[in-house]
Amino acid sequence: MEREKKERILSLLVSNKPDVLARVAGTLGGRGYNIETLCVDATLDPKVSKIILTTIADQPTLTKIEKQLMKLIDVQKVTDLTKMATVMREMMLVRMRLTDKNKADVALIIDTFRGRVVTLNGDHCVIEISGMREEIEKALQSLTPLGIDDMARTGIIALERTK
Amino acid sequence: MKIKGSQILIQALKQEGVDVIFGYPGGAVIDIYDELHKGNIRHILVRHEQGAVHAADGYARASGKVGVALVTSGPGASNTVTGIANAHLDSIPIVVFTGQVPTSLIGTDAFQEVDIIGITRPCTKHNFQVRRVEELTRTISEAFHIARSDRPGPVLIDLPKDVMNAMAEYTPASFRDEEEPQPRPPSKKAFQVLDMLSEAKNPLILSGGGIILGGASQELREMAWRTKTPVTSTLMGLGAFPGTDPLWLGMPGMHGTYYANMAISHCDLMITLGCRFDDRVTGKIDTFARNAKIVHVDVDPSSINKNVMIDVPIVSDCKSALRSFNQLLKEKNFTVTGDQRREWLGLIDGWKRDVPLSYCRSDEVIKPQFVIETLYELTRGGNTIITTEVGQNQMWAAQFYKYDYPNTFLSSGGLGTMGYGFPAAIGAQLAHPDKLVVDIAGDGSIQMNIQELATAVQYKIPVKIVILNNGYLGMVRQWQELFYEKRYSHTDMTHAPDFVKLAEAYGLTGFRTGKPAEVEKVLRQGISTPGPVIMDFQVAREECVYPMVKPGGPIHEMTLGSREMVN
Numbered sequence: 001m002e003r004e005k006k007e008r009i010l011s012l013l014v015s016n017k018p019d020v021l022a023r024v025a026g027t028l029g030g031r032g033y034n035i036e037t038l039c040v041d042a043t044l045d046p047k048v049s050k051i052i053l054t055t056i057a058d059q060p061t062l063t064k065i066e067k068q069l070m071k072l073i074d075v076q077k078v079t080d081l082t083k084m085a086t087v088m089r090e091m092m093l094v095r096m097r098l099t100d101k102n103k104a105d106v107a108l109i110i111d112t113f114r115g116r117v118v119t120l121n122g123d124h125c126v127i128e129i130s131g132m133r134e135e136i137e138k139a140l141q142s143l144t145p146l147g148i149d150d151m152a153r154t155g156i157i158a159l160e161r162t163k
Numbered sequence: 164m165k166i167k168g169s170q171i172l173i174q175a176l177k178q179e180g181v182d183v184i185f186g187y188p189g190g191a192v193i194d195i196y197d198e199l200h201k202g203n204i205r206h207i208l209v210r211h212e213q214g215a216v217h218a219a220d221g222y223a224r225a226s227g228k229v230g231v232a233l234v235t236s237g238p239g240a241s242n243t244v245t246g247i248a249n250a251h252l253d254s255i256p257i258v259v260f261t262g263q264v265p266t267s268l269i270g271t272d273a274f275q276e277v278d279i280i281g282i283t284r285p286c287t288k289h290n291f292q293v294r295r296v297e298e299l300t301r302t303i304s305e306a307f308h309i310a311r312s313d314r315p316g317p318v319l320i321d322l323p324k325d326v327m328n329a330m331a332e333y334t335p336a337s338f339r340d341e342e343e344p345q346p347r348p349p350s351k352k353a354f355q356v357l358d359m360l361s362e363a364k365n366p367l368i369l370s371g372g373g374i375i376l377g378g379a380s381q382e383l384r385e386m387a388w389r390t391k392t393p394v395t396s397t398l399m400g401l402g403a404f405p406g407t408d409p410l411w412l413g414m415p416g417m418h419g420t421y422y423a424n425m426a427i428s429h430c431d432l433m434i435t436l437g438c439r440f441d442d443r444v445t446g447k448i449d450t451f452a453r454n455a456k457i458v459h460v461d462v463d464p465s466s467i468n469k470n471v472m473i474d475v476p477i478v479s480d481c482k483s484a485l486r487s488f489n490q491l492l493k494e495k496n497f498t499v500t501g502d503q504r505r506e507w508l509g510l511i512d513g514w515k516r517d518v519p520l521s522y523c524r525s526d527e528v529i530k531p532q533f534v535i536e537t538l539y540e541l542t543r544g545g546n547t548i549i550t551t552e553v554g555q556n557q558m559w560a561a562q563f564y565k566y567d568y569p570n571t572f573l574s575s576g577g578l579g580t581m582g583y584g585f586p587a588a589i590g591a592q593l594a595h596p597d598k599l600v601v602d603i604a605g606d607g608s609i610q611m612n613i614q615e616l617a618t619a620v621q622y623k624i625p626v627k628i629v630i631l632n633n634g635y636l637g638m639v640r641q642w643q644e645l646f647y648e649k650r651y652s653h654t655d656m657t658h659a660p661d662f663v664k665l666a667e668a669y670g671l672t673g674f675r676t677g678k679p680a681e682v683e684k685v686l687r688q689g690i691s692t693p694g695p696v697i698m699d700f701q702v703a704r705e706e707c708v709y710p711m712v713k714p715g716g717p718i719h720e721m722t723l724g725s726r727e728m729v730n
Contacts, residue, residue, distance in 0.1 A: 026285055
């Protein structure tokens with residue numbers, strides 16, 4: 001069994017009810033497992049929500065987490081996306097103050113990471129960048145020395161490439 | 164015809180076959196109590212909400228049915244938490260109804276409002292808040308289904324006051340249990356287990372609460388007898404296999420028998436049935452059953468490979484797994500000769516002879532073990548249900564009383580709740596009015612739900628309370644003696660009420676003795692006196708429970724009291 005502790009991605013189909021997220025979070029938290037990232041929204045069936053979460057765990061621990069989640073009445077399905085062929089994305093919004101000095105560099109970074117400027121208000125802009133987690137990390141590293149006001153990240157979402 | 168939510172609730176409970184509710188009224192549930200006033204379902208008024216939940220739990224364990232408790236909002240609800248957690252850890256099917264402030268006030272910190280859904284989320288199998296009266300019937304039906312299906316457990320339903328007053332049609336809903344096919348073990352695995360059992364020299368069965376909950380005692384016996392495999396059961400599994408059978412090894416673990424722990428350490432095949440490998444059973448995990456291949460049958464997949472790594476996992480309820488395995492044994496005409504088991508059973512008999520369960524007898528002072536032994540001699544035969552509190556009383560009751568039948572030993576295994584035994588005895592007695600129900604208690608734990616004496620008297624519930632009174636929180640004192648150089652920090656309970664006077668004050672009968680010669684007489688008197696009775700036995704103050712495995716130590720290393728440490 002895989003003993004390496006690494007980031008694992010779980011996709012959960014759950015009933016779309018107010019306290020289901022608390023049940024899922026409590027099940028992990030109460031047993032000492034940390035949720036690294038979390039994304040939730042309804043699926044095509046409005047009665048069902050999809051929760052995509054990541055946690056850092058070895059394979060035996062992940063199996064325990066999956067089994068505990070499956071015990072929740074409102075959890076219909078748990079899929080470990082870590083080893084599956086998936087498309088994985090994360091999105092980041094970054095608000096920056098543009099100056100004559102940093103303008104060119106910011107533009108270059110946006111271009112490099114295929115981002116875009118969402119709003120431009122006077123000297124403030126909000127940049128949107130999406131991609132693999134590593135790309136987001138790199139983009140963030142590049143933008144940080146140029147003066148970030150604030151930022152927000154979605155956490156990972158992932159989808160199997162085929163049925 | 165539209166009827167009130169509170170009326171729908173009663174209808175739905177009747178539909179579920181509920182014949183008794185343990186409860187305590189209050190503002191948020193006053194409409195439900197107004198319905199109960201019509202006398203349509205028996206209601207037992209407890210004196211504390213924790214007592215209501217333990218009583219429902221005891222009723223469920225003794226009857227195999229779902230137990231029901233009803234309490235008001237706020238403190239009424241929060242007082243149920245220990246009882247719910249207790250049922251959760253022991254997988255007991257109960258449904259707890261809590262009142263709630265009206266939906267319009269939820270979230271406003273209204274009077275007697277508490278977020279009981281949030282509070283009980285981690286200690287229930289599932290919980291519901293019914294926001295619309297139309298959802299009521301279905302929710303109740305689903306709750307009972309969840310409570311008793313798969314691995315059973317407690318379910319809580321939170322009922323806002325306005326929902327109980329809202330009007331709706333009542334149409335019976337039914338979540339039928341039969342609709343779900345019982346999981347069966349893959350036959351490939353049954354063959355595999357059969358092969359392993361054929362090859363094993365030293366096979367052992369470790370059975371747990373899953374056998375009792377799954378009603379699989381008969382199947383367990385059939386398998387053990389046919390294969391001549393010795394059996395040890397956890398605290399939760401006592402009674403599944405007869406305590407008087409030659410293949411019986413007693414309980415394993417921290418206060419298990421020497422021979423059960425030695426058998427676990429020496430077996431080469433361990434067939435584990437409905438047991439979750441609690442740390443009190445396994446001791447140090449690395450050395451637990453270190454020579455054995457382990458087969459694990461459990462209805463809950465999350466129990467498998469949780470604490471102990473399993474060689475052959477079988478996700479199934481114990482009853483269907485054992486049935487199909489016994490069927491296979493029959494088809495294959497599987498037999499075990501005396502010769503095949505001679506060595507192994509001989510080894511075990513040697514351990515039984517060398518280190519039997521024992522204690523130093525005394526004519527001067529009552530030994531607590533002696534009280535249990537005498538109680539056993541007077542009440543054996545299967546018409547007695549024993550409940551226990553938690554601590555030394557519980558361990559002695561597990562060691563020195565022999566349980567031949569399932570559902571006759573009710574004890575707080577997982578949570579270890581002092582104050583469980585007495586209200587649980589009340590629940591068990593209501594499930595079995597003709598049986599003798601005895602709560603084996605300590606002087607500490609009986610005081611934790613002593614208020615239920617009034618309940619027992621009010622409803623003439625004839626439970627017998629045996630207090631092993633040593634004036635200490637005995638188990639903690641034992642740890643302090645053994646591991647903390649006898650620093651008895653806050654474990655002396657000498658300042659206790661006079662239990663005989665207390666019994667009389669509540670309107671029941673009390674007996675007391677401190678003389679070994681009077682133990683049998685007092686027990687006979689107590690048992691034959693009608694109605695609830697307290698028997699206060701002033702026992703040896705500093706008696707310890709042995710054998711004892713050091714917390715976290717390997718289970719084959721036991722302290723045996725007056726004997727030497729044995730490896």
